[in-house]
Amino acid sequence: MTRTFKEAVYFFRKNLLKVSGFTFAIGIIVILLAQLLIPVFFNGMDAEKISPETIKPFAQLMNLLIKPVYTGGLIILIYSLANEQGKSIGHCLLAGIIRWPYMLIANVMTSLLIFVGMMLFILPGIWLFSRLFLVPYLIMLNRQTPFEALLNSYQMTRGYSLTILLDVVLIVVILIAILLLLAILQVLHPLLMLFILLLVQSMAYIVYYRHYEILMAEQKKLL
Numbered sequence: 755m756t757r758t759f760k761e762a763v764y765f766f767r768k769n770l771l772k773v774s775g776f777t778f779a780i781g782i783i784v785i786l787l788a789q790l791l792i793p794v795f796f797n798g799m800d801a802e803k804i805s806p807e808t809i810k811p812f813a814q815l816m817n818l819l820i821k822p823v824y825t826g827g828l829i830i831l832i833y834s835l836a837n838e839q840g841k842s843i844g845h846c847l848l849a850g851i852i853r854w855p856y857m858l859i860a861n862v863m864t865s866l867l868i869f870v871g872m873m874l875f876i877l878p879g880i881w882l883f884s885r886l887f888l889v890p891y892l893i894m895l896n897r898q899t900p901f902e903a904l905l906n907s908y909q910m911t912r913g914y915s916l917t918i919l920l921d922v923v924l925i926v927v928i929l930i931a932i933l934l935l936l937a938i939l940q941v942l943h944p945l946l947m948l949f950i951l952l953l954v955q956s957m958a959y960i961v962y963y964r965h966y967e968i969l970m971a972e973q974k975k976l977l
Contacts, residue, residue, distance in 0.1 A: 755924065756917075756920055756921055756924070758917075758921055758961065758964045758965060758968070759920075759921045759924050759961060761964055762921075762957070762960045762961040762963075762964050763957075765835075765836070765960055765964070766956075766957050766960050769835045772831070772835060772843075773831070773835075773953070773956050773960075774953065775843055776827065776828060776831050776843050776846065776847075776956070777949065777952040777953050777956055778949070779843050779847065780820070780823075780824045780827075780952060781945075781948055781949050781952060783820065784816065784820055784948065785945075787816065787819065787820070788816065791815070791816075795815070818858065821861060822850065822853075822854045822857030822858045822861055823847065823850040823851055823854055823857075824850065824952075825850070825857060825861075825890050825959070826849060826850030826851075826853045826854065826857045826890065826893075826894050827843075827846040827847045827848075827849060827850030827851075828846070828850075828956060828959050829890055829891055829894040829895065829959065829963065830845075830846040830849040830850065830894060830895075831843070831846040832959060832960055832963045833894075833895055833963070834846065836963070836967075849894070850894075853893060853894055856893050856899065856900055857890060857893060857894070859900040860889050860890060860893055860900035860903060860904070861890075863900060863904060864886045864889055864904070867882050867886065868882050868883050868886070871883075880919065881915055883922075884911065884914070884915035884916075884918050884919050884922075885907065885908050885911045885912075885915065886904065886907050886908065886911075887907070887911070887918060887962050887965070888903070888906070888907035888910060888911060888962075888965075888966055888969065889903040889904055889907045890903075891962070891963065891966040892906055892907060895966075910969050910972075910973060911969065914965075914969065917965070918962075918965055921961050921965070922958075922961075925954065925957065925958045925961065928954065928957075929951075929954045932950060932954065936950070
């Protein structure tokens, strides 16, 4: 286990209630929004006729609406907790909503680049992720545009790929272990799965934030 991962785990445990509260709030928003949009999106279609293929476009729409707000708000929450600013969950969500267009554009751009990389025998996609993981932090905390954040993230992470990827592997292993345990216990309820996935993702963003702090400190030394 790397030092950055240990520091992130300590931070996660110390602030578990607040991070869980934010995760729970996002989960509730997802459920309520889904309840509002499903009747409109499927136009009275019988529940039995809704297949994984027909629901896929709806899931993608929900991802476009919610993920930028969730990511942006979570980054502000993590920054607030790290700097003892005491910002509320509502304040963090509002920050995510305000920066939603920037986060959405950045999410689409990075996802396309990583997807293309994945098509080129997977490894280029993983490498691109390791070079672009700073993008949402630069947008939310440094107030950069999506294009500026892409360029700066790529430059700042030069020679840093292996360092971040080691922690990503640890996160994936933890998620797989949790899912296997839930499968063995036969408690794979959709709502529980949603909450756990959001919580593990929150842990991942805490890990990324720790790397953001390290890289920002190195950047200041060069100036």
